[in-house]
Amino acid sequence: MTMESDNLITQEFNLNMGPYHPSTHGVFRAVLTLDGEVIVRQKNVLGYLHRGMEKIAESKTYNQFIPYTARLDYLASALNNMGYVQTVEKLAAIEVPERAEHLRVIVAELQRIASHLLMVGSTANDMGAMTAIVYYMTLREKVLDLLEMITGARLTNNYMRIGGVIDDLPDEFYDKFKELRKFLPERLDMVNTLIVGNEIFASRLKGIGVITAEMALDYGVTGPNLRAAGVDFDLRKKDPCSVYDRFDFEVPVLKNGDAFDRFLIRGLEMRQSLRIVEQAVEALPEGPIMAKVPRQLKPPAGEVFHKIEGARGVLAFHLVSDGGPKPYRLHIHGPSFVNIEIMPAISPGLMLQDFLAAFATIDVDMGEVDR
C-alpha cells in the first residue's frame, strides 16, 4: 500500500504509559504525547509509592529506622542501610571496628552486583532478549544466596547497625564465594556473546536516549549513567567512605552516554565490584564487629550531610538532630528521583519502543523515587 505522506494529516494524542506497565519497573506513569509512533512530549507522574519515609523517620528512634531504609531502594537495600547508619555514625562520632567495615564493603558490593544484574536482565527482557534474562536472573539468584547467607534475607536485608554489623560471615560463605568468583565472570562473558555481540540487540540500544555530560550535570544525573556519559565521578574513589580507599579497583568510564553505553557500564562495574569483594574477603581483619554504642542513642544536636555511591548514583542523607532519641528531620536524596526527571528531556523524537530502551537503561527504582 502506498501513502503520500506529505498529504497525511496526523493528530497528536496522549498515551498513559503505566502506572501498571511491566517496562516501568514499578508504579510510574509517563504521559506521552505521541504523533504516530514518535514522542512529542513526556510528563512524569510520580507518587504512587509515596510512603512518607521522611515523616516516619521523625517518629522512630535512630535504630528503629534502619529496616525502613531497606525499603527505599529495595533492589539495593544494603547500600541504603549503609548510607543511613554511616550518617548517624558521623553525627554521633562513632568509630566502627575494622572488621565491621570490611563486612559492610563485602555486603554492599555484593548488593551492587545483584542490583546491576537485575538492571541488565530486565533491559534485555524489555528489548525482547528473553533468553538473556534467565541467565542473568539465575546469576543474580546466586549472589542473593550469598547475601541471604550473611544477612538472613534475599532482598530487604537489615544487616548494618549503628556502630557495626549484626553478624559475622558464616563458615560456608568462603566456599560459596569461591564458586561465584569463578562463575560470575564466565557467565557474564557467555551472555555478552549472546546479546551484546548481537547486531539486532546492539542496534536497538545504540544512539538511543543520549545523555551528554553537560546535560547530566545540569539535571543532576549521577552514578553509572553519569559515567556512561564520560564523567569520571565515583564517590568510592573521590570521597571514599568506609574502607574503600584500601582496595584496588578501576572506575569504568564510557563516552557516548547512549542506552548501549549505559547497559555496558553495568557489566564492567560488576566485575570491579567482584574485585573489591575478593580483596575485602582476603584482607578481613580479626576483631569485634560492633562498636560500643549506647542502647538509647542520643546524638548531639546538630546536622550532618553524608553521601555514598549507591547502585544508581549519589545517595545522600541530610540529618538534623535536636539532641533527642529520634531524628528531628531526615531528608533522603534518592538518586533515582533526580535521574528519572531527565526522561522528559531526552524522550522527544524517540519512537515508543525506543522510549522503553532509554527508560530501562536509566535504571530507576520507584521505591527510591517516591520514598
Add this chain to the structure above:
Amino acid sequence: MNDIKELFETLNPAFNGALRLSDDGQSVYAPPESIPEVLALLKDQHEYVMLADLSAVEYEDRFEVVYHVMKLTDAGVIRIKAALPRENPSLPSVTSVWKAADVQEREAFDLMGINFRGHPDLRRILCPDGFTGHPLRKSFSIKPVNRF
C-alpha cells in the same frame, strides 16, 4: 566542608557582607533573595557544578531551605541555607541555575509548603493533586483517621 570559612571570606564582599556563617561554622546563611546569585557564583567560579541535595527544615521560629552543592574534583560539599519566616515562606527558584532543582523544589513545595517563585511548574509531586496540607510540617498529624 573544610574550606567553608575560606569560601565564605571570598564570597562575602560580593554580596556586601550579607552572608553569615552559622554558629557551628558548617553552613553559610544567605539572604533568600540572593540565593540564585550565590549558587550561580559557586557553580561558575568555584567548581561547585552539581546540586547534590535540596531540602527544607522546619524550626520553631523559621523555615530553612538547605542547598548542598558538590564539586566533581574531590566531591567536596558546601551547605548554603536560606532562613524564611514561618508565614508564607517563599524564595526565588534556582531552576535557572540547575534543571536538577526542578523536582527537588516541587518536593519541598509539596511536603513542606515552601513557595519557590519563578519555578516553571510548581505543583505537587509526591502527594495527590487534591491533597490538603504539607505532610512534613510538624503540625501535620499522621494519626489514623477515624472512619466509622
